[in-house]
Amino acid sequence: MRHIAIIGSGPAGYYTAEAAQKQWGDDVRVDIFDKLPVPYGLIRTGVAPDHQSIKGVSRRYEKTALTENVRFVGNVSVGSDITIPELQQLYDAVVLATGAPNDRQLGLPGEDLGNVFGSASFVGWYNGHPQFADLNPDLGGRHAVVIGMGNVALDVARILAKTEQEFAGSDIVKHALDALAASNIEKITILGRRGPHQIMMTPKELGELGNLMRASPRVDRDDLPEEADDALLEPGLRKSVTHLRSFAAIPEDMHAEKAIEVEFDFFANPTAMSGEGSVKTIEVERTVVEKGRAVGSGETYTIPAEIVVACIGYRTSPIPDVPFDERAGRFANDEGRILTGLYCVGWARRGPSGTIGTNRPDGYGLIEKIVEDMDNGLLGRAGKSGREGFDALATDRKLDVVTFQDWKKIEEAEAAAARDGAPREKFVDVEAMIKASQ
Ligand code: NAP
DSSP states (O other): OEEEEEEOOSHHHHHHHHHHHHHHGGGEEEEEEOSSSSOOTHHHHTSOTTOHHHHTTHHHHHHHHTSTTEEEEBSOOBTTTBOHHHHHHHOSEEEEOOOOOEEOOOOOTTTTSBTEEEHHHHHHHHTTOTTTTTOOOOOOSSEEEEEOOSHHHHHHHHHHHOOSGGGTTOOOOHHHHHHHHTOOOOEEEEEOSSOGGGOOOOHHHHHHGGGOSSEEEEOOGGGSOOGGGGGGSOHHHHHHHHHHHHHHTOOHHHHHTSSEEEEEEOSEEEEEEEOSSBOOEEEEEEEEEETTEEEEEEEEEEEEOSEEEEOSOEEOOOOTTSOEETTTTEEOOBTTEEETTEEEOTHHHHOSOSOGGGHHHHHHHHHHHHHHHHHTTSSSOSOOOHHHHHHHHHHHTTOOOBOHHHHHHHHHHHHHTOOTTOSOOOOOSHHHHHHHHO
């Protein structure tokens, strides 16, 4: 019997468990740990609440979770409740699938002012992550600035722009829905330090911005390169740029019909934020793109910014005893191998890139590596105690483990509490989750 511990129950964790099952069938036992009492990581607290079809992939993970040889071990914090060396004593292989939950910092003056957020906290807030449920962003100002031109920036801008009606069928949490319904925001500026040909936004997601009830996307025609140059782009990016061109063609009277403007400010590198207590303005330097890089032009200007959300990427949380690559913000690894018997997968391995589906080949590829290491006699020979050993330790330490069956009770209670037409009303604090699980 092989014993595998996976830390993190998001997409990378469940795809790895699925791959282990395909590889070894009944000859493997997989324990998937999560520090929250609820599974699915980014599917629950990262994917936008109005993208329910993407969240539907959790049904696939549930199939894996409900098999005999895979267990969910919720409400257990690796690094404090149990250490990595302890897990390595119990399991043949320990796989870190902990994602990249921390915001990258801009490192700008004024970044610590009130109402300046990173996307991990802001997205966590509207998705009901217990760590960010009390964020309480002030949406009373008229101007919002979103920094970055990736899909997270698009999510944030769209959520800020939508009407209450447009959240029908979503699982946006009540505190966010109420705050957004009372919002005064009239203008959302998306700042990109490079140009339209360097955006990281994918076409389907960018296209959505053109179909909002009360918001209109504005692109300055002069920022767009010659149309002929689009032919050099890879097809996805070319399609995204086509959306930008269609936004640039929206006539003024159509903009005027909408209450909110979502403006793309290209070649705009934020350099400082100002305000008293809370942010009020952001200073921006015009750039030119040279050999793909943004280079400052020296020309600066200031725009109003009563709330700022920086969507510039994420970093993995270091764990004691695990080598960390500070520069890259993820575990130091060679194609998923960290140390003998210790691995990483998903964003914890490669950094915050790709879609949910990218984690599938990542998980399957990692299991191939573990097979190789087992075949080479590096692991799998010591007769580890696996889940039995963990259960003894959990009893000893009085850990309040939440099982998958317990989660199903939480899930049922969330479904029962849902608004009309919504799939669920999430619990936003750990105690309430645990209470519902009992
Ligand atoms: P991303 O795609 O890497 O985009 C980050 C953006 O931040 C880039 O535009 C980058 O500009 C900018 N940036 C970085 N550092 C900056 C700085 N110091 N100042 C100004 N701008 C800066 O990251 P993301 O949006 O966080 O998304 C993470 C991953 O999740 C991506 O793979 C994304 O596709 C995926 N995702 C997918 C969906 C979906 O499919 N619906 C939804 C959300 C997220 P430069 O390019 O100039 O560095």
